[in-house]
Amino acid sequence: MPRFISPPLNQFDKLRQPLTDGERIVFELFNAHLPIEWEIYIQPHLNGLRPDFVLLHPKVGVAVFEVKDWDLRAMKYEVKERTGKSPVLIAEKDGKHFSLQNENPIEKVYRYKQEIHELYCPRIDGKAGFAAITAGVIFPFAADGSIKNLFSNSLRYRGMDQWPQYNPVTGADSVQSRNILAVFPECVRKHSKFMSNDLAKDLRNWLVEPDFAATQRQPLELDRIQLSFVKTRTKSGYRRIKGPAGSGKSLILAARAAELLGEGKNVLVVTFNITLLHYLMDIAVRWPQSRGKTRKDITWLNFHFWCKRVCQENDCEEEYKNLWSEDKNKHKVLSVDLPDLVASILDDPHCTANSYDAVLVDEGQDFMPPWWNVLRKVCKKDGEMLLVADATQDIYGTANSWTDEAMIGAGFPGGRWAELKISYRLPTLALEYCRKFAEQFLPKETVDLPVSEQSELNLYPCTLKWVHTKMELVAQVCREELFALAVDAEPDLVSIPDITFLSDTHKRGIGVICELGAKGVKSCHTFSEDTRESRRKKMGFYMGDARIKATTLHSFKGWESRAIVIFIGRSIEKKSLALIYTGLTRLKRHTEGSYLTIISCAEDLIPYGKAWPKYVEKMA
Template identity: 65%
Template structure:
């Protein structure tokens, strides 16, 4: 029987965080000496924690290891004991002393063991279940006796000295001599009465590499039409592309940015949503011409952040600040500033910029163009160099801000586009076929026909992508409770596949509802990276830190997830449904990503208007 390794060995040279020399030595030891029933997980996503290795044997138990490549002779290390508190680990490099407590391996394995027992394997039998969990420390380049001497106070404080078989500490000798029994004494067991297949299933959902991590190692796959847009430009330099959700618009834009960077061009990528920038950056780095420089080499900004930068660069900070005086207290005034007054100020700053203090670019690329007003686009044109390139991609079906109707034929002509049609993408490669049908049905029933661009699947495609579609109708009183249950049950329900917990994404249009669900998850010990906050500055800060590579459950608004994709989604829909709310729901439905081992979409709805639509789903419940 072959051993299960996640990520697989052939992908080791493409890990986002490459294995250190010591970690590779430890992996080789485990892989060469452990029984094949032991599964090996490298840097798994554990609810925000990232241990170096987790080993699991469904018949025996679980082991978590922290590996330190430290040379104890290169720096002086010592431990300072503190009465009633955890000892602190310090180091000195010969010039200054500093704390390395945040890297203390004893504290790390103590936390890993506690959380594995309490959260990841809830069916383990009380304190006795601790015997199934080994928490070890490995120093591949340090003498074992020296490591023990250094860490003894820390191990003593955490009660680990009395149970060395469950808390092994090993050094260079064990690794050099290939003695896995010293590194992992419990590996000699063949059975444990405390471990079972069910407990192993509980754990695998936390250990398996998430889909988003695996995707980051794969080059972008494009069809012939998509690739032609990435590798060419029009004679005028202006190109507009439209297409339904999942047709590859963002892939084209991200790849085009990387392609132009590889040609030595200066590129500006602009979005309306802050969070979308992270997705585009992840796309761009997967294009072969990127050479790994896209995050630094391309300028990635949301439109209003770019506006602020222009004002500051052109020495118009005072005028920028004057726009906001009193506006933030009155929503209508704030909208007026964002939509009209700020772009007008930026235009005048650029027009009067004789010294070219404002950065100009060889190419300006705009994603989710239906969220932009034509006047914003025309301001961006001012920083595109003569003979440069302007790219606009859009999907009017996802008109969640009511701006798509601004793009009339007359507006297009005034935006620099010559006569003629949009370049159109028609094939949706993102959605699994059953979810594609649901999205089409929703758009046909609830969205204005003049803006609808229905997605179509690849012609003649076989349905090789399983998809679990679930609709739960409930009341506002139970909404948070039901959302929590659906999130927590999504992975266990995926009985025919292993669904990584960090792949699960929760979406809602309400900041308040989102925060309530995140708090409910926290009460169960499940951490989430989210964008919810009543404070606008804090919400913006959270959006800047929101990305799919985070090791936690994802939670954000439907607005902020537009343009993204996920294999597993729970969407909450409130009681009220209006034009833009329906467009938001459609955007949420189309975020689902196909996967060979299954995709999962659950809608928790309080909207009475959508009950009949929900009844058409594979699974419908009223709770």
């Protein structure tokens, strides 16, 4: 039986955060000398923490290791005791002293050990269970004695010096002599009364590499039609593409942006949704021609921020601010006043705004024709404009503004949209229920139903669950279902950081985040009653974060995940129905299973929910 290693050994050279020289040496030591039953996890996502190594044996225990490549001769290091606080790590170089306490490896592994005991192994046996957890520090390029002397105060303060077999601190002497017993004394133990298969299951969901991390190493795969859109342009330079959820619209747009960048073109990518930008950036870097430059060399902005930048850079900041006075109609400001102001600035011969060889707009159904037309002003002569859209996901009621007349006025010649039909994102079972929802609840004139890939067969298993509850229980039920999702996936593994919670409102989302926080589970979320704070959080929302993800249905538009829990309130008017459909279509297929749980308080949706493979009512 081969050793379980996550990420797999053949992927090491493709890691976004490559192993350091010291980490490679330590991995080779572990892999060569540990009993085969020890699983090795490299840089796992642990609730916002990223230790270098975690080792797991279902009969023995778990070990977490921090590796430091430091050369202690490069600077003078000292650990000073403090009254009432942990000793502080100080470095001195060129006569200057500075704190390295944030990098103190003893404090890091102590925190890892505490969290593993309290959060990741809730079934472990009280304080005695600490004996099943090793927390070690390894310095591959510094002498053992120097390391132990340097950190003696830190070890003593945390009581770790009393149990050296569970808190090993080693250096180059032990590593170079391949002394695995010094580096990890507990590795030879055959069993522990504090460890079990159930505890190992608790941990694996936290330790296994998330799907989003593995996906980032895979080059984009496009079908013949998608590839033709990436590799070509129309004679006029204007192209519009429509297609259902999961048909590859965003893939085409991001790949086209990277392709144009590779040709030396200056590219602007614009969305309405702030959070969607991170998703598009993550796609673009996977295009082979991107050469890793897409994040910094392509301009990625949401439309509102682009408008604000144009105003600020052209000394019209006051005019911009005046648009948002309290007595103004916000819809009119967005649809008329803001684009008019920006258009007037761009038409001024003294305007200093950047122009681009290509302007690409994603989720075009969220845009209004005046927004598109003002963007055309920064596209160079003979440049390229791309609009991709799905009217079925019309959550803002703007799709109907794109009439045939408006299209011609927006620079598009007569004729049909370029169309995509096949959904490559959704597993077949989920696609079936998305189609049923659209057919039952959405306006027929805007519905563009996804079609499954004929060759897919049943390669992508899918678990669908509908939970009906009442408002008073929402936060509790959402928390329960988020925790249950990983358990329900057994024997398959769902990485905790892959789990995504989507709410229809900020208020309900905050309640669920508080419920998770009370259990020690951290989250990367965008919820806030304050608009500015929410916007700031959206700018920092990305799937690569090491925590559970949580945001609104609006903000997750365009994204995808293999494990989703969605909350739906009582309201199911026209826009909210389109929003629910959008949420349903965020599920990503996966060979090891996809999981979608809906938690609903909407009485009108009960008949639809009861048709799901699993329907549950939680009313008490």
